[in-house]
Amino acid sequence: MNANDTLVEQCVGRLRKLSFAIGAYRPPSEGGAASLLLRVSENCPWNRCSFCEMYKGERFVYRSVAEIITDIDTVAAIRDELASLSRALALDGLVGRSLGAALIKAGPDLAENQSFVTVFSWLAAGGKTAFLQDANSVIMRPAELVVALQHLRATLASLNRVTSYARAKTLAQRQPDQLRQIRAAGLDRLHIGLETGDDELLTLIDKGVTAAEQIEGACKAIAAGFEVSEYWMPDLGGRERWRAHAQNTARVLSAINPHYIRSRPLAPRRGTPLFDEVAQGRLHLSSPHQRLEELALMIDGLEVTSRVCFDHAMNAWVDRHGALLLRQDYEGYQFPQEKPLLLERINEGLAVAETGHVQARRLMAVKSL
């Protein structure tokens, strides 16, 4: 064994002892493995939405600032270990393929070590973005969130964007000053689950928020300087409420005018109340054409300057050539300029037979569960 092998082995030994909390979920648009995941709280403090299986059966945990700071320091310790080994191996301090190969050769178990893999992938991608988990980071007491963010930004100075999930209800309860302080401390973008702007449907799905609170929370966040990404769920009201769902969602999103509007078509998940409603015939899912009609109504009602996105596999309608009907990239369609184009594409989708849509097969699979 030469001197370098010994250095690598020693480094592997130290890395094995370094771990921090990482949750399961983040939005696809937040960089995949390029984003550092940090858990500032665990699970969902609400946990009642009838369509959501993400944290069912999991108890909400409010993490202390001390625990979060320890985790941030652990990330920094892993980063420093990697940089120092890279320099010792004459790799210029770079974290990349050669360094990874040397470490995995000496410690194959590191490939399964979530803390190591997360920090390594994040640094290999430039160490630019972080996502704070889990479902509602702004539930933290504002002063504590500010301290955690300040420590994050001071310790991991390569970060140029920090984002998180937030509930509109919690944002509506915060004072404008508190939101401004959180923004100034370094939280840049909030991902909010609107789902629908229809009050009746919000009650039925037990979202715990009204349309007026959705508007208030998101508008406060935008006024405080956050970038806001809103998620809505086509077909959430099924055939029973599709029209009110589309119209009121357009109304609420127009009042908010968020930076991003992202479509997440309903896919009932086993173990949720909504799944049982579908299985028992109390909620009837729309066909691919009916979903497109609902989409057309919602899009037509949108008076926004947002980017309207379809960055999820369930937005899988096709055109007459069998190609994806709607772009699925993270930046989507710029409104209002591309609104006519989007409506045109929806019409194109309506010209394709129902059975031709990839979505038809996915819906059939859902219905046969």
Ligand code: SF4
């Ligand atoms: S607030 Fe979000 S994470 Fe929590 S139950 Fe509702 S959809 Fe799920």
